[in-house]
Each structure stands twice: as structure tokens, then as C-alpha cells.
Amino acid sequence: MNIVSALQAEYPGGLVIVYDGECPFCASYVQVLKLRESAGPVHLVDARARPVLVGMLRESGYDLNQGMAALYGGRIYYGDKCVHMLALLSTESGAFNRINSAVFRSRALSRVLYPVLRCGRNFTLRLMGRKKLPE
Numbered sequence: 097m098n099i100v101s102a103l104q105a106e107y108p109g110g111l112v113i114v115y116d117g118e119c120p121f122c123a124s125y126v127q128v129l130k131l132r133e134s135a136g137p138v139h140l141v142d143a144r145a146r147p148v149l150v151g152m153l154r155e156s157g158y159d160l161n162q163g164m165a166a167l168y169g170g171r172i173y174y175g176d177k178c179v180h181m182l183a184l185l186s187t188e189s190g191a192f193n194r195i196n197s198a199v200f201r202s203r204a205l206s207r208v209l210y211p212v213l214r215c216g217r218n219f220t221l222r223l224m225g226r227k228k229l230p231e
Contacts, residue, residue, distance in 0.1 A: 099156045102149075103167045110136030111185070112167040113178075114153065114160065117142030118226050121217050122164060129196065130187045135168070143229055150229055161228045162214060176210035 097105075103112050111131065115122040126140050143150050143160045150160055156172070158165045163175030166182065173181040183200035186193050200206050221228070 099152045099158075100167060100170060100172060102152060104170070107137075107139040107141075107167075110138055112139045112141060113164065113182070114141045114143050114146075114149065114166070115164045116160060116229060117144045119217055119221060120224075121213070121220065126164075128190075128192050129182060130189055130193050131182070131185045132187055135185045147230060154231075161218075163210070175214070176206040179210060179213075180206040 113126050115126050117123055131138055141149065153160060153165055158172065158174045164178050166173045166178045168181060168185070179200045180203055183197050183206070186197055188194050188197055199209065218228075
């Protein structure tokens with residue numbers, strides 16, 4: 097079974113976001129992000145609690161130490177494509193969502209800024225003494 101089929105079987109319909117629950121930025125981002133009702137149910141999956149899923153994603157080419165992943169519409173979005181897609185699905189209610197939408201609705205800005213955010217995340221996790229997700 098491929099990763100898309102596995103996720104769709106476990107979380108039917110809507111949007112599935114797989115993120116690092118020990119990363120303060122990732123955890124805050126997915127909690128604060130307000131998504132349009134058209135996205136359907138939103139399933140937030142802490143990768144730390146799902147090592148088998150993390151392994152399946154890694155085998156499919158998605159290293160969650162390097163980016164978050166989301167399943168939407170039968171397709172996996174990863175890294176900068178993930179935050180871009182989430183920005184397109186998000187509402188503009190609240191300051192965070194307006195800023196997120198303004199920045200990441202641009203595909204070009206998402207490509208440029210995501211590696212900077214990922215670097216900051218990795219640096220912060222090291223400072224906090226938190227380990228990367230297991231290989």
C-alpha cells in the first residue's frame with residue numbers, strides 16, 4: 097500500500113497534516129492556522145507518535161526532518177509546496193492567517209522562504225536539546 101492510500105484509509109476525506117509535534121514552530125503553526133471549511137475535516141498527525149507513518153513517508157521521499165507533509169485531494173504536498181497549499185486553503189481571519197496567506201500564497205516566496213524557516217526550526221530544536229525524528 098502506498099502512502100497516499102494508507103493515509104486516505106486511516107483519515108478518509110479532508111486534509112491530513114503530518115508535522116513534528118516537538119517543534120514549537122510546527123505545533124503552533126498547525127494549531128493557529130485556520131483553514132476554510134471547504135478543506136473538509138482537518139486531521140493533525142504528530143509524527144513523533146507515528147514512527148511507522150514517518151518511515152512510510154521517508155520511503156516515499158518525504159523526510160519530515162526537512163519539511164512537513166500534507167495529504168489533500170489524493171496528493172501529498174511537502175515542504176514549501178505544503179505551506180503554499182495550506183496558505184491557499186486558509187482563511188484570512190486573524191493577524192497570523194492574514195500574514196501567512198500574504199506570504200505563502202506566492203509560490204515563489206514559499207520556495208525562497210521555506211528553507212530559511214526549516215533552518216531556523218532545525219537550529220531551535222538543537223538549542224532546545226530535541227532530537228530529529230528517528231531515521
